[in-house]
Amino acid sequence: MGSITPPGSALLRGLRRGAPGRSRLVLAAVLFLAFLATFAVDWAVSPSAQGATSSPSASSSPSGDASSSPSGDADGSPASTQPCTVSATNGCIQGTILDSDREPAAGVDVDVTGPNGFAQTATTADTGRWSVSVETAGQYTVSVDQDTLPTGQYLTNAADAERTVNASLNANAGQIFQLSDQEGATTSDNTSSVTPARAWQQFASGIRLGLLIALASVGLSLIYGTTGLSSFSHGEQVTLGGLLAYVFANQLGWNIWLTGIVVTLLCAATGYLQDAAIWRPLRRRRISLTQLMIVTIGLSIAAQYAFQYFFGASTVRIQQGNPETVTFAGLTLTVQSYVAMAIALLVLVGTGLFLAKTRFGRATRAVSDNPALAAASGIDVDRVIRFVWTLAAGLAGLSGVMLGLVLNGVNWQTGLQLLLLMFASVTLGGLGTAYGALAGSMIIGIVVELTNLVLPGDFKYATALVILILILLFRPQGIFGRAERIG
Amino acid sequence: MDYILNLLSSLTQEALAPTTAAFALAAIGLNVHFGLTGLINMGQAAFLLLGAYGFAISITNGLPFVVAILVALAVAIVFAIILGIPTLRLRGDYLAIVTISGAEIIRMVGRSSLLTTTTGGSNGIAGSAYRDPFNAISPLPDGTTTILWFSYSNNGVNGWWIRIAAWGLVALFTLVLFLLMRSPWGRVVKAIREDEDAVRSLGKNVYSYKMQALVFGGALGALAGVIYVLPSSVQPDAMGRSMTFFIWTALILGGAATVFGPVLGAVLFFVVRLFIRTLAGDFIPDSIMSAQQAEQFSYVLVGVALMLLIVFRPQGLLGNKKELTFSV
Numbered sequence: 057m058g059s060i061t062p063p064g065s066a067l068l069r070g071l072r073r074g075a076p077g078r079s080r081l082v083l084a085a086v087l088f089l090a091f092l093a094t095f096a097v098d099w100a101v102s103p104s105a106q107g108a109t110s111s112p113s114a115s116s117s118p119s120g121d122a123s124s125s126p127s128g129d130a131d132g133s134p135a136s137t138q139p140c141t142v143s144a145t146n147g148c149i150q151g152t153i154l155d156s157d158r159e160p161a162a163g164v165d166v167d168v169t170g171p172n173g174f175a176q177t178a179t180t181a182d183t184g185r186w187s188v189s190v191e192t193a194g195q196y197t198v199s200v201d202q203d204t205l206p207t208g209q210y211l212t213n214a215a216d217a218e219r220t221v222n223a224s225l226n227a228n229a230g231q232i233f234q235l236s237d238q239e240g241a242t243t244s245d246n247t248s249s250v251t252p253a254r255a256w257q258q259f260a261s262g263i264r265l266g267l268l269i270a271l272a273s274v275g276l277s278l279i280y281g282t283t284g285l286s287s288f289s290h291g292e293q294v295t296l297g298g299l300l301a302y303v304f305a306n307q308l309g310w311n312i313w314l315t316g317i318v319v320t321l322l323c324a325a326t327g328y329l330q331d332a333a334i335w336r337p338l339r340r341r342r343i344s345l346t347q348l349m350i351v352t353i354g355l356s357i358a359a360q361y362a363f364q365y366f367f368g369a370s371t372v373r374i375q376q377g378n379p380e381t382v383t384f385a386g387l388t389l390t391v392q393s394y395v396a397m398a399i400a401l402l403v404l405v406g407t408g409l410f411l412a413k414t415r416f417g418r419a420t421r422a423v424s425d426n427p428a429l430a431a432a433s434g435i436d437v438d439r440v441i442r443f444v445w446t447l448a449a450g451l452a453g454l455s456g457v458m459l460g461l462v463l464n465g466v467n468w469q470t471g472l473q474l475l476l477l478m479f480a481s482v483t484l485g486g487l488g489t490a491y492g493a494l495a496g497s498m499i500i501g502i503v504v505e506l507t508n509l510v511l512p513g514d515f516k517y518a519t520a521l522v523i524l525i526l527i528l529l530f531r532p533q534g535i536f537g538r539a540e541r542i543g
Numbered sequence: 544m545d546y547i548l549n550l551l552s553s554l555t556q557e558a559l560a561p562t563t564a565a566f567a568l569a570a571i572g573l574n575v576h577f578g579l580t581g582l583i584n585m586g587q588a589a590f591l592l593l594g595a596y597g598f599a600i601s602i603t604n605g606l607p608f609v610v611a612i613l614v615a616l617a618v619a620i621v622f623a624i625i626l627g628i629p630t631l632r633l634r635g636d637y638l639a640i641v642t643i644s645g646a647e648i649i650r651m652v653g654r655s656s657l658l659t660t661t662t663g664g665s666n667g668i669a670g671s672a673y674r675d676p677f678n679a680i681s682p683l684p685d686g687t688t689t690i691l692w693f694s695y696s697n698n699g700v701n702g703w704w705i706r707i708a709a710w711g712l713v714a715l716f717t718l719v720l721f722l723l724m725r726s727p728w729g730r731v732v733k734a735i736r737e738d739e740d741a742v743r744s745l746g747k748n749v750y751s752y753k754m755q756a757l758v759f760g761g762a763l764g765a766l767a768g769v770i771y772v773l774p775s776s777v778q779p780d781a782m783g784r785s786m787t788f789f790i791w792t793a794l795i796l797g798g799a800a801t802v803f804g805p806v807l808g809a810v811l812f813f814v815v816r817l818f819i820r821t822l823a824g825d826f827i828p829d830s831i832m833s834a835q836q837a838e839q840f841s842y843v844l845v846g847v848a849l850m851l852l853i854v855f856r857p858q859g860l861l862g863n864k865k866e867l868t869f870s871v
Contacts (some may be wrong), residue, residue: 222660227669230659288585343854349636349831350795350853352583357788358846365839413767414796474782476564478646479640519640521648528629528637 062404134198140187145221149196153180153256155209160184161235165204170196170223177201193224208233250509258505260387264462265477266501267400270494271455272477273470274407275448277493281424282437282444283335289352291475292359293449297323297456298466301365302372310373316399316457319322323453324446331445336438356472363468371465374457379464394446396458403454403492407447411490420444424490473517477504480520484527486534495535499523551822552692557817558810559693561701564709565591565771566812570794570805571716573762578799579729580756581736585641586626586646587764588786592779593649595620595764595772600661601674608680611673612769619765622649623758631753638817646787654779668777670700677773678704701774709770713806716763721802732756733800785842798859805860816841 120306140148142393150169155161164180171194171371178186190196202211212234223229297319304315335356379390411417422430423440431437450472459474460466481500485492500520507519527534557563559822565795569587597615627647629640652658653667662668681704683697690768696702723729732752734742743749768782789812797808832840858864 111817116556228666230664230666252749286640332545339852341854346635347853347857349583349639350791351850353788353791354846354849354853357785357792357844357849358843360785361842361846363837365836469582476644479644483640512655515652515655515657517644517651518648521644524641526643528633532629532637534635 087164092332095199109213118214118492135301137425140189146191147193147227147229148187148189149198149221149223149231151233152184153186153200153233153235154184155235161209163204163206165201167199167201168196170194172421176401179204190223194222196221200233203236209237238504255506255509257387258509259502261508262502262505263498264389264393264397264501265505266498267397267404267460268459268480269457269474269477269501269536270404270497271400271442271458272452272474273481273493273497274404274490275444275451276478277485277487277490278420278424278444278480278495279448280487282420282427283339283348285335285348285352286479286487287352288475289359290448290452290478291358291471291473292363293323293326293452294456294459294471294474295363295466295468296326296359297453298374298460298470299367299372299456299468300453301366301457301460302466303376305374306372306376312461313409315374316454319457320450320454321412323456324450326453327445327447328442331442335445336442339438339441360468360472365470369468373465374460375464379461390459390462390464392458396462400455400458403451408453408491408494416440416443421490476517477520480524482534483524484534486536489534489536492513492534494537550818553821554817556693557813559706559710560813561705561774563809563813564706564713565767566793567628567713567806567809568709568716568767568788569764569790570797570809571713571720572760572767573790573794574799574801574805575723575756575760575763577794578804579736579799580723580753581635582631582753582757583635583758584642584757585639585719585758585784585787585791586642586644586649587760587790588766588784589646589649590619590761591644591651591768591771591786591797592646593622593780594768594776595777595782596653596662596668597765598769599668599673599772599777601633602676603668608676611676612766615769616762619756619761623761623803624754625707625756627754627757631750643784643787647785648694650779650783662779663777665780668774669773669781669807670776674700674773677708680838683707696837705770705774712766712770717802724802726754728755736800788849789845792852794847795852795857795859798862801859801861801863804859808859811860812845816845818821819844829853844845 094276140146140150151166153161153164153166155488160180160183162180162184163180164186166178166180166186166188168178168188168190169173169175170190174190175197176188178188180186186216190461197218198221204210218297219231221229221231272290272294275293276287279285279287279290300319300322304310304318304532305312310318335348338351343351375392379392381388381390384394409417411421416507419430419435420440420443422433422435427437430440455474456466456471459470464471476499478497481496482493484499485494485496498527500523503523504516504520507516511521565706565787569591572590573584573587576584576587594615595859597618600613601614602608622645626638626641630641654667656664678698681698683704683749685698687694687696688703697704698704724733730776731742731747735749735752737748739749739807742752769828771782776779793808793812794805795808796811819841820834823832823840825833852859
């Protein structure tokens with residue numbers, strides 16, 4: 057014990073201690089299966105991917121994570137200035153062109169040609185919208201006249217300027233063209249090419265996502281381990297962190313470091329208060345785990361709509377201004393991403409050391425192992441659980457702050473979307489094992505981001521589910537779990 | 544006085560709306576899952592969405608009405624089997640995690656831009672694309688009928704025919720539920736809810752019974768989905784996690800493992816929310832709470848009500864506390 061050892065090796069020893077020798081073999085097998093599944097899905101889907109005319113994505117961030125609100129504002133509510141309305145005798149081909157600052161680009165010509173010599177040119181209005189009414193269903197070719205783009209704006213994926221659209225009567229066919237302020241820019245949503253550079257970039261995004269999931273899911277796993285509860289409101293703890301950071305950093309203009317610390321402490325306090333006000337009294341009443349789970353669902357509903365009540369349904373940004381990017385070892389990530397990854401790594405190592413080395417950490421693991429035996433050997437189980445709720449809520453809040461910074465926006469359902477990945481991670485790692493949650497999160501994060509290489513953004517969560525189902529079929533206790541846990 | 548009469552009229556209209564019937568039917572399905580068998584299905588909305596997609600896409604591709612209904616049921620049954628195979632042998636919360644994830648995947652894939660030609664992407668499918676075959680089989684004459692203060696067109700988009708069909712289905716499956724609960728099958732699944740190992744030791748195939756319950760409740764969900772979208776449109780984002788949680792609230796409110804609980808719960812869920820919204824809209828000034836905030840406030844109350852109900856009255860309004868012990 058006496059000598060000081062580097063933190064990394066301590067964590068590794070902890071990992072080894074928590075797992076039997078074959079678990080690394082299983083880990084490798086799972087990784088292999090996951091990649092196989094990804095490519096199998098890709099192979100099955102790719103013919104239709106070829107046929108699809110476009111894969112619109114509103115995200116123009118250089119790191120290529122189209123995770124939040126794809127195409128939401130482009131084909132949402134029909135504007136009142138919309139000249140083409142669908143009826144039984146006609147259909148509309150339409151779209152909105154936004155410039156690189158996401159402001160409407162007016163005066164852009166869009167040429168539409170189609171069957172029977174159909175040819176029309178639409179010009180975008182002040183709202184950036186253009187539309188063409190067609191009276192015959194069929195294939196139309198839509199192309200942007202690149203000479204009419206605003207100065208300093210270029211078409212993203214310029215090779216894709218001419219597209220084929222299937223129009224039908226009584227329906228809208230939308231086409232989204234993205235603009236960029238750099239000539240020749242392409243988006244990572246272009247699924248046709250898998251280059252090593254892109255794979256490397258997505259791998260780094262995956263590590264970033266994995267670390268942020270890990271921060272949140274370590275807490276989820278600890279709660280499960282000590283109380284047996286799958287907390288469905290854990291996602292809202294993440295959202296809470298992000299939204300509080302918005303209040304302090306953006307609304308009140310606080311320094312971002314101070315904001316991070318204050319928000320983490322505030323979120324930890326909500327965990328402490330939650331346990332004092334809700335969970336401990338319910339444990340005292342001997343409420344069953346099913347009921348407790350439904351209580352967390354009720355809490356999750358109430359919290360989601362309370363967020364919407366106060367913050368609205370739109371995405372808010374924690375920091376104003378466009379984030380700077382740094383290219384390092386062939387990776388282009390925002391400064392926030394590098395910092396977030398470093399902080400997440402430090403905090404995770406700290407948590408791991410705490411669980412492995414300190415007296416209280418050992419007590420936590422003892423309760424996680426067998427609460428009755430822990431209580432019998434003199435450990436204050438209630439105090440440990442109180443501490444676990446506090447720690448879990450604090451880590452989730454920190455994860456929310458950094459997620460908001462990394463994705464450059466947070467809204468009421470940020471945490472909700474993460475919850476699915478968290479559940480997949482903790483199940484993959486083994487429910488109730490903190491180190492398993494860490495390993496599971498990294499795998500899920502990397503696999504989810506690598507899915508983006510071959511499938512459009514909407515499908516990346518589907519990969520997480522495929523992994524989840526495979527794990528439950530072949531090794532339901534997860535990588536580090538023990539078979540008896542699944543009863 | 545007029546105000547109260549108007550309020551009562553709009554509340555009763557909300558209570559008898561097709562949407563309420565759809566929720567009641569979905570809650571009956573969930574009652575087979577949770578109330579009878581003890582399965583924690585957190586993805587009931589996915590069954591509704593799959594039913595809606597199966598029905599609407601079949602009709603738009605020219606299949607007849609009956610076949611479209613069968614497709615809707617088949618899709619939901621296949622989904623239930625896929626979710627059930629890995630999870631039904633494991634402890635209950637694995638099913639919860641997998642169903643909630645599965646529901647999200649269905650919604651995200653449905654709204655994906657890749658499938659715009661089939662599912663309409665995030666815009667969904669307009670009701671006019673699949674509504675006609677249903678209205679065509681209506682036995683009612685054209686026109687408008689008024690009974691008391693309920694005045695709807697007979698065969699219109701949101702008229703008497705869809706109301707009769709929807710509540711007819713609710714009545715039919717309430718009766719089926721009543722009979723099931725008294726059948727040998729019902730006794731076995733209830734015993735599984737109470738003590739799985741005891742049932743297994745009696746030589747019953749627990750896994751198979753659970754799967755049957757999951758499939759049957761899921762099929763009811765698919766029917767509910769068809770009813771839900773007939774008067775409106777298929778909107779994947781309206782049929783996500785929130786919808787699942789609301790169906791749960793309705794079921795717990797009315798009383799799980801009871802015959803009329805799901806129906807009562809669904810009616811109360813809509814009526815009470817409309818009541819809160821109307822009162823908040825009429826008496827609280829907009830500066831304090833806008834109409835949209837009143838809506839969100841009513842949902843916050845739904846969440847709090849769910850928490851309080853499950854702790855203090857887990858058997859719901861109609862249930863018997865001894866019947867439902869939540870032994871998990």
